[in-house]
Amino acid sequence: MKKLLTPGMLLFFMLPIIQLMSQQPQTDVFTVIHERKSVRQYTDQSVPAEKVETMLRAAMAAPTARNLQPWQFFVITNRQVLDQLAGELPYAKMLSQAPMAIVVAGDTQKGNPNDEQVLNWALDCSAATQNLLLAAEALGLGAVWTGVYPYKARVAAVSNALKLPPHIIPLNVIPIGYPLMDDQPKDKWDAEKVKWVE
Numbered sequence: 001m002k003k004l005l006t007p008g009m010l011l012f013f014m015l016p017i018i019q020l021m022s023q024q025p026q027t028d029v030f031t032v033i034h035e036r037k038s039v040r041q042y043t044d045q046s047v048p049a050e051k052v053e054t055m056l057r058a059a060m061a062a063p064t065a066r067n068l069q070p071w072q073f074f075v076i077t078n079r080q081v082l083d084q085l086a087g088e089l090p091y092a093k094m095l096s097q098a099p100m101a102i103v104v105a106g107d108t109q110k111g112n113p114n115d116e117q118v119l120n121w122a123l124d125c126s127a128a129t130q131n132l133l134l135a136a137e138a139l140g141l142g143a144v145w146t147g148v149y150p151y152k153a154r155v156a157a158v159s160n161a162l163k164l165p166p167h168i169i170p171l172n173v174i175p176i177g178y179p180l181m182d183d184q185p186k187d188k189w190d191a192e193k194v195k196w197v198e
């Protein structure tokens with residue numbers, strides 16, 4: 001009998017279905033936390049504005065010292081800017097393939113700039129970044145935190161590309177898109193890193 005479907009044909013038909021299924025939003029918090037992984041390869045599909053807002057709302061729901069919310073978010077869809085950053089940031093080459101990126105930056109004029117408390121901007125922006133990454137995972141998107149602060153040359157490159165004033169410091173650049181591959185999360189559980197104080 002003539003074979004109707006070869007394995008290659010089956011994969012061809014199944015791939016869009018698998019991709020569509022992986023784009024379905026997940027809501028269980030533990031599933032999302034444990035499924036999150038750095039995604040560095042994307043399709044060329046653009047990310048809808050509603051999903052961008054959902055990620056930013058999640059980011060801004062993060063806790064901050066004295067509730068100062070010392071952050072700004074730069075949503076980059078401009079191809080030239082994405083390519084410029086890909087060229088200048090040593091570990092963010094994937095920006096040249098990503099349809100967009102978000103830069104999380106700290107505003108060092110929030111609070112008292114002469115008090116050591118001002119250093120909390122990086123912690124606050126990190127909490128926002130993790131929320132954003134979890135939201136991306138929940139929305140079926142792929143994203144990765146690429147480091148900018150505290151590397152002086154990277155901070156200068158991003159500040160220059162976005163024309164940031166000196167009191168706005170970029171913490172990271174997060175390329176975001178629909179995952180090209182089926183990336184898997186790492187299991188990092190290590191009981192030896194837990195010390196109970198009883």
Ligand SMILES: Cc1cc2nc3c(=O)[nH]c(=O)nc-3n(C[C@H](O)[C@H](O)[C@H](O)COP(=O)(O)O)c2cc1C
Binds near residue numbers: 040092144
């Ligand atoms: C502060 C920070 C800086 C990072 N910088 C980069 C980077 O420049 N480029 C990159 O590809 N990944 C970067 N990562 C992602 C890590 O490589 C990644 O989180 C780690 O390998 C664990 O993998 P996972 O995110 O899939 O769990 C960074 C992550 C953090 C938290």
